[in-house]
Amino acid sequence: xLRIENLSVFYGPRPVLHGVTLEVASGEVLGLIGPNGAGKxxxxxxxxxxxxxxxxxxxxxxxxLLALPVLQRARRVAVVPQAVTLPPxxxxxxxxxxxxxxxxxxxxxxxRRDEDIGRAALAxxxxxxxxxxxxxxxxxxxQQRVLLARALAQSTPILLMDEPTVHLxxxxxxGLLEQIRSLAHGDGLAVLxxxxxxxLAARYADRLALLVEGRIEAVGWPRQVLTPDxxxxxxxxxxEVIAHPLSDAPLVLPGR
Amino acid sequence: xxxxxxxxxxxxxxxxxxLSIAVGSVFIPPADLWRVLTGRPPQEVSQAAVILLTLxxxxxxxxxxxxxxxxxxGAAYQGVFRNPLADPYLIGVASGAGLGAVLxxxxxxxxxxxxxxxxxxxxxxxxxLTVFLVYALARVGKVVPTTNLILAGVAVSAFAxxxxxxxxxxxxxxxxxxxxxxxxxxxxxxWKPALIVLPYLTLGLGIxxxxxxxxxxxxxxxxxxAQMGLPVTRAKTVILLAASLTTAAAVxxxxxxxxxxxxxxxxxxxxxxxxxxxxxxxxxxxxxxxxLVADVLARLLMRPQELPVGVVTAVxxxxxxxxxxxxxKNQGYW
Numbered sequence: 001x002l003r004i005e006n007l008s009v010f011y012g013p014r015p016v017l018h019g020v021t022l023e024v025a026s027g028e029v030l031g032l033i034g035p036n037g038a039g040k041x042x043x044x045x046x047x048x049x050x051x052x053x054x055x056x057x058x059x060x061x062x063x064x065l066l067a068l069p070v071l072q073r074a075r076r077v078a079v080v081p082q083a084v085t086l087p088p089x090x091x092x093x094x095x096x097x098x099x100x101x102x103x104x105x106x107x108x109x110x111x112r113r114d115e116d117i118g119r120a121a122l123a124x125x126x127x128x129x130x131x132x133x134x135x136x137x138x139x140x141x142x143q144q145r146v147l148l149a150r151a152l153a154q155s156t157p158i159l160l161m162d163e164p165t166v167h168l169x170x171x172x173x174x175g176l177l178e179q180i181r182s183l184a185h186g187d188g189l190a191v192l193x194x195x196x197x198x199x200l201a202a203r204y205a206d207r208l209a210l211l212v213e214g215r216i217e218a219v220g221w222p223r224q225v226l227t228p229d230x231x232x233x234x235x236x237x238x239x240e241v242i243a244h245p246l247s248d249a250p251l252v253l254p255g256r
Numbered sequence: 257x258x259x260x261x262x263x264x265x266x267x268x269x270x271x272x273x274x275l276s277i278a279v280g281s282v283f284i285p286p287a288d289l290w291r292v293l294t295g296r297p298p299q300e301v302s303q304a305a306v307i308l309l310t311l312x313x314x315x316x317x318x319x320x321x322x323x324x325x326x327x328x329x330g331a332a333y334q335g336v337f338r339n340p341l342a343d344p345y346l347i348g349v350a351s352g353a354g355l356g357a358v359l360x361x362x363x364x365x366x367x368x369x370x371x372x373x374x375x376x377x378x379x380x381x382x383x384x385l386t387v388f389l390v391y392a393l394a395r396v397g398k399v400v401p402t403t404n405l406i407l408a409g410v411a412v413s414a415f416a417x418x419x420x421x422x423x424x425x426x427x428x429x430x431x432x433x434x435x436x437x438x439x440x441x442x443x444x445x446x447w448k449p450a451l452i453v454l455p456y457l458t459l460g461l462g463i464x465x466x467x468x469x470x471x472x473x474x475x476x477x478x479x480x481x482a483q484m485g486l487p488v489t490r491a492k493t494v495i496l497l498a499a500s501l502t503t504a505a506a507v508x509x510x511x512x513x514x515x516x517x518x519x520x521x522x523x524x525x526x527x528x529x530x531x532x533x534x535x536x537x538x539x540x541x542x543x544x545x546x547x548l549v550a551d552v553l554a555r556l557l558m559r560p561q562e563l564p565v566g567v568v569t570a571v572x573x574x575x576x577x578x579x580x581x582x583x584x585k586n587q588g589y590w
Contacts, residue, residue: 050479074485087475089530102485108469
């Protein structure tokens, strides 16, 4: 379980996150939504410990995450970063095994067990057949799956994902989100998932948190958060919300 | 086809070592070579024994160690800076180490028994100051763009070079030897230089070889490396310290030799992939072989005179550098 308590972050003198408090239960996908610049990426980076926080705490199953050494942190939280350029000459297999870093000795020796876990992680995202390919040759969707596999190889109870579906076509978006949901529901991971697309968020997140200008404006079931009032205020644009004709999930349409 | 990186590279090194022992201004018949090397020199080959044991073997060892140091530290700099053009020569570390070494020499330290030990130490300090200065100058946020790195390297290198020239001109007398040294030629003959450099090199290269996994992580950027469990600042500092120690070991008695640290890691990466756990030892072995070959050429090209080996590596390396620059630009990464 991930608990973010009153987290504040500044970029220089400018506050980016104001006392954010959130909880992601094990087995749950919490969708983090909000306009550009609201602080979604900052929140994920702060929780993973790579930027300094001005105040607050992050707890992973009770441990004070930000007070732990990097290596211990990497055993509790894995991150799938937002579409990044990967060093193109590394193979998928080499890349996924890097996820085992927090468990290696100082010689960096990969054991049979590490390889088994790496293979299982690749299989989990249907990317076993990519193992020998170089990451530079992969499509955006394949790269994203490889990064997810690398995060899974870290064997953490908590997974942070920063817009993993960006640049993916509809087919890959749905495929990836199905996999993420089954990681939470099936394997019991706590998943914090920043998403741009409100309708995908409505369909694949168990609960949503709406982040606006560094503050959590609303947390709850998709139906509670995706309301015309909240969204119009957040995105500064008239918004209609209707029920999805098949699934009954909320469907967000820009008004007018 | 499964390439066998270590076998191929070691084979290349073995050939280079054999060439370096066999080739020189005096021809020694292979049979005599063998007799001396196996430790039973009869009377008639005593001249060959002297040449081999006091000149060629120590020189071969020193050149081998220097090449290994340049190849290994080049790979490490490229990895830490995530830049294919980082090379101890191009980023100015070699010049900084050279300045340190010349400073120690101009104080006439090398001519006292303890003084010889001070040369690599002074070179290490010079290398260390330079690498952190160049890094600080070239860094933009968290990345080190190629142009900045090279420009900062050129500027710092020119500055250190000017100070070095000044010191050398002031210390008269020894000028000729110092110039020859600076272009890549050993000043002190015999086994001493190689033996003094050996502990520095073992420590430096040893740490670098163990840093392969950390270097792999760093290729994904500082943030991802940290999220996978690497203490980034500590790892980078340790690697830069070790690489500078290694460079200093190379510069201390062999002068400033360019491009080996660029070429060796590059070719190894091209042939055997980017995995630094393998790349680092391979670049060291390949660098040793490449410098030995360059040294043999330096002995042959202008016989009976010798060229400084730095001239040979620059003639071969500068075009290679330009090719890498073009390639890096076209591929748009690194």
